Amino acid sequence: MKKGETLLHIFSQHPETFVSGEEISRSLSISRTAVWKQINKLREAGYEFEAVPHKGYRMVSKPDAIQPVALIQALGTSMMGSRLKVLGSTTSTQDEARALAEDGAPEGTLVIAEEQTGGKGRLGRKWFSPAGKGVWMSLILRPNQPLQDTPQLTLLAGVAVCRAVRKMTGLDAGIKWPNDLLVDRRKICGILLESAAEEEHVRYCIVGIGISVNLDETDYPPELQGVATSLKIASGTTVDRTQLIAAVMVEFETLYELYCSQGFQPIASLWEALSVTLGESVTIKNIYGDEVHGVAAGISAAGALLVDMGDGRQVPVFSGDVELKR
Amino acid sequence: MKKGETLLHIFSQHPETFVSGEEISRSLSISRTAVWKQINKLREAGYEFEAVPHKGYRMVSKPDAIQPVALIQALGTSMMGSRLKVLGSTTSTQDEARALAEDGAPEGTLVIAEEQTGGKGRLGRKWFSPAGKGVWMSLILRPNQPLQDTPQLTLLAGVAVCRAVRKMTGLDAGIKWPNDLLVDRRKICGILLESAAEEEHVRYCIVGIGISVNLDETDYPPELQGVATSLKIASGTTVDRTQLIAAVMVEFETLYELYCSQGFQPIASLWEALSVTLGESVTIKNIYGDEVHGVAAGISAAGALLVDMGDGRQVPVFSGDVELKR
Known part of the structure; x- marks a missing residue:
């Protein structure tokens, strides 16, 4: 070049x-x-x-490239994004962030890529991450907490991105449990939380955030058309990715400080207010082949989805795929 | 060379x-x-x-070096140790094994080093791993289970090593919760379980096993003398490290198959039989500064230590350091 x-x-x-x-x-x-x-x-x-x-x-x-200098100016956070690594093309920002975390990178380190060639989604799926069209990034957290509390961070991440998207675009984004963002019932954002632990203590978490920002309908492969959407498709205008990243970091920092000082309860309330899952009939399948059918009733203190089974029992579900019945 | x-x-x-x-x-x-x-x-x-x-x-x-060929002949397992990496000196076999696991190394991959220059112990401590004197190794597991079950593997690892040590040396080794091995009330083995998860699903676990085999009293730094011992000190004879590694892998494979087919209950029973903690007055401190005082009563279905508080309550403890009062 x-x-x-x-x-x-x-x-x-x-x-x-x-x-x-x-x-x-x-x-x-x-x-x-x-x-x-x-x-x-x-x-x-x-x-x-x-x-x-x-x-x-x-x-x-010119292409709408994410500019580190402009991002640093836009950030306005003290911790989240305090260390930045902005890449052109990479296999997966999760892998990049994990390598940095193992090397001792501090909490708040943020890895961003214009393109991921092997972007990872939840449950071993791929995440479509074309160049220049989205926000593909991974944030390193080092919460001083036991492993069993990490589902709470999964929900916190969903709330942070949802609030940032709403503020930036005015779109009526909602959260499908645990942390997919939907607009017009189509997915605009996926979040993947990976963690590393020593026995019961979290060494670090990596929050992977993929926001489909400026994709057009024709950018999507056939299998994603009708299922996925983007902020541009839903709002009709191109969204500045640098400003969006800054907005997500601001929301994340605010919520994380709230979580560290006051615990999970205020986060759970915010999550419930943004949820499109609560009150719905759901089927949840996990990767072990288990299925739960019932009505999504709320979030437990541990961060699980509470499902009313219809026979008086309420079952906590920690992981899986939700199918909303309508 | x-x-x-x-x-x-x-x-x-x-x-x-x-x-x-x-x-x-x-x-x-x-x-x-x-x-x-x-x-x-x-x-x-x-x-x-x-x-x-x-x-x-x-x-x-000649030094008693661990010979890969001799080890492969001694193993007699089908999965544990089916892939071997034998190193001279390394920072930490945990780090080596983690890098291999991230690269897709299969379950049963075993990393062994003659010497660790940055050996890791539980709760962020160092592990003394001088050249040629011990078994310093890390085993990759890929259990298809939720994160909340990993404490069960911590206990399984302790049982496997304890049984192997007893068979090889005839020593009356016992397990201090969760998985330290003691002989004559001094530590001969430490086990460190690290895990990587995607949300609630375990991607892999790395079981770090450090057995002080042929150290003499004078090999230990002053702060470890009287606290740590070795198989050689306790038994009076040099122990063949290659045979010991093979014995640990055989026990591990047997117990892991039992665990995968019949669940945790049989492992819990074996652990309780080898425990030196049950029935004792204990103080348990964790890294968050919490302390629990009571009598160690048993192992819960999830793999926690159940502590009788003396007021009718039984508290499950997942992580921490046990102090036995005598």
């Missing part, structure tokens, strides 16, 4: 105007064919050019 | 006899000083030499 950067420099000197291929060729001491190749490389990176014979190239738009 | 290996070859051709420095110098085409340096390197690795002026060097003893 050394040559690509110089090419960008030329266009930044000629905003909105055409620059001839010959002029670029001369400035960079490369052939006309090499100029064309460099332009195409930039197109692949999300830059758009108008090319007109005898006039040359004009830069029409 | 290329030259060291050739030096070893020379001594293996002259068992029990002296080889002159001049002869070695000639054979390896190195200076007399270089020979002396090579001899010292081997001494550091645990070889012992007698050096007599005008006669040369005689190898007195």
